[in-house]
Amino acid sequence: MGNIAIYPGSFDPITNGHLDVILRASKIFDKVIVAVLENPEKKSPLFTIGERVELIKKVTKNVYNVEVESFRGLLVNYAKEKGAKVIIKGLRAVSDFEYELQMAMMNNKLNNELETLFMMTSSKYSFLSSSLVKQVAMYGGCIKDLVPDEIIEDILKKIKGY
Known part of the structure; x- marks a missing residue:
């Protein structure tokens, strides 16, 4: 499997928007590594790494070419270790682009053999974020259609004990 891509993120929790990008990327690449990172800018995560x-493994278990791992440190180093040549970044709206472009340019500066592929999430998920899912769940709102059905109970249990 030579055509390897990495889809990094904090995924706290994974949403249907994230899953949309994973499934679409899995049709393009031989292997997609979903890389869960500890993001120091995101305080008080709901779920541990x-x-x-x-x-993520639970919701991608039937996608043969998706692997899920965690990592710390520079993404470019992790990508090199895994033999990946592409970083996938999901975009919901134009507002995501400026930050992601800055990160892509830095990653390219650190390793000019590593490309960043921006994938727009499907329009039906363009408003969706992990933060919104957590807020809706905390206030008793319905999170069906926001996250994969298989993990709704996990989120609700975690929120109640949070």
Whole structure:
């Protein structure tokens, strides 16, 4: 499998928008590694890194060419270690682009053999973020159609104990 891509993110929790990008990327690349990272800018995650990895594995278990791992450190180093030549970044709206472009340019500066592929999420998920899912769940709103059905209970249990 030489055509390897990495889809990095905090995925706290994974949403249907994230899953949309994963499934579409899995049709393009031989292997997609969903890389769960500890993001120091995101305070007080709901799920531990290990829990996030397990939730993503649960919803991608039937996608043969998707692997899920966690990592720390520079994404370019992780990509090199995995033999990946492409980083996939999901975009919901134009507002995401400026930050993601800055990150892509830095990653390219650090490793000019690594390309960043921007994938727009499907329009039906363009408003969706993990933060919104957590807010809706915390206030008792319905999160069906926002996250994969298989993990709704996991999220609700975590929110109640949070």
